Amino acid sequence: MNILILEDEPLIAHGLKNTLKGLGYNDSVSYGEYGLAAAAIEIIKPDLAFIDIQLKGSESGLQFAEKCKLKSIPFIFLTSFDDHLTINNALNKKPISYLVKPIKESDILVALTLFENLKKDLDVVNIEDGKKMYMIRSKEVLFFESNSPYVKIHLENKVITVRNSLTNILEKFPEYQFTRVNRSCAVSLEKIEFKGINHLIINGIKIPLSKKYSSQS
Numbered sequence: 001m002n003i004l005i006l007e008d009e010p011l012i013a014h015g016l017k018n019t020l021k022g023l024g025y026n027d028s029v030s031y032g033e034y035g036l037a038a039a040a041i042e043i044i045k046p047d048l049a050f051i052d053i054q055l056k057g058s059e060s061g062l063q064f065a066e067k068c069k070l071k072s073i074p075f076i077f078l079t080s081f082d083d084h085l086t087i088n089n090a091l092n093k094k095p096i097s098y099l100v101k102p103i104k105e106s107d108i109l110v111a112l113t114l115f116e117n118l119k120k121d122l123d124v125v126n127i128e129d130g131k132k133m134y135m136i137r138s139k140e141v142l143f144f145e146s147n148s149p150y151v152k153i154h155l156e157n158k159v160i161t162v163r164n165s166l167t168n169i170l171e172k173f174p175e176y177q178f179t180r181v182n183r184s185c186a187v188s189l190e191k192i193e194f195k196g197i198n199h200l201i202i203n204g205i206k207i208p209l210s211k212k213y214s215s216q217s
Contacts, residue, residue, distance in 0.1 A: 001027060002027050002028075002044050002045065002048075003025055003027065003047065003048050003049070003050065004028070004029060004040060004041070004050070004073075005017060005029065005030035005031065005049070006031055006032075006037040006049065006050070006051045006055070006061060006064055007030060007031075007032065007050065008032045008033070008052060009052070012052075012078075013030040014030075015103075016028075016103065017030055020108070023108070023109060023112065029044060033055075033057070034055055034059035034063070034064060038067055041067060041068070041071055045071075046073055047073070047074075048073070048074055048076070048096075048115055049068050049073055049075040049076070050075070050076050051064050051065055051068070051075050051076070051078065052077075052078045053077055053078065053086065054079060054080065061077065061079075062089060062093060065077070065095065066093070069176045069189075070189050071189070071190055072174075072190045074095075074096050074115060074118065075095050076095055076096050076097045076111050077090045077093075077095045077097070077098045077099065078101060079098070079099075079100060079101065080100070080101045081100075082100045094175075096111065096114055096115050097110070097111035097114055097115075124136065124137055125137075125138055125172045125173055127153070127160075127162055127164070128162075129162040130163065134153075134160055134162065136160070138173050138174065138177055140157075141154070141173070141188055141191075142155065142187070142202050142203050142205075143191070143202055143205075144169060144170070144185065144186045145184060146165070146166035146183075146184040149163055150162065150163055151164050151165070154202075154205075156203075166180075166184065166186060170186055176189075177189060177190070179213070181200060181207060181208075181210065181213050182207070182208050182210040182212075183210065183212075188202070191203065196209070
């Protein structure tokens with residue numbers, strides 16, 4: 001599992017990396033600057049990120065968390081601050097966990113356990129359609145297309161049509177993975193191949209982009 005660490009205090013970053021290695025997570029890489037970490041997302045495609053909220057410079061860990069959400073990368077916040085404002089701002093980004101420095105190995109282990117359990121819970125979603133039950137891997141979904149009273153679930157190798165509402169189906173999937181792009185479509189953020197002013201392209205399919213939803217995708 002690839003883990004990215006964004007932490008501008010070298011001793012803390014080094015300690016976290018060693019702790020992860022001791023827990024069996026050998027593939028971790030740390031960055032002390034926002035720009036380097038942002039570029040690394042595209043290269044190493046991490047499965048999880050540890051993010052320091054307060055960074056040197058104009059960018060913050062909260063901004064980096066938004067980049068992670070766009071790439072469907074779960075994240076854990078690190079911070080020296082435990083005031084209500086910082087906590088509320090961080091929790092609004094929906095991290096897996098929130099660790100206050102100095103960080104103990106037991107805290108990291110609990111956060112990683114939460115992550116592993118979350119992966120198991122969210123990887124497969126059960127969708128009922130009358131007497132049928134479809135087991136759908138969220139990573140295989142390209143986009144959802146609603147045509148009331150049905151929703152087409154476009155997967156990498158097939159399309160499943162179920163009698164349901166788009167709103168109900170989206171509630172079953174992690175919100176950091178999918179977003180509405182128009183009234184009848186929601187797409188996987190990591191499957192977007194091209195984004196224009198008025199449309200997106202996923203798997204070669206052109207999907208209209210509504211002004212109402214354009215800022216969310």
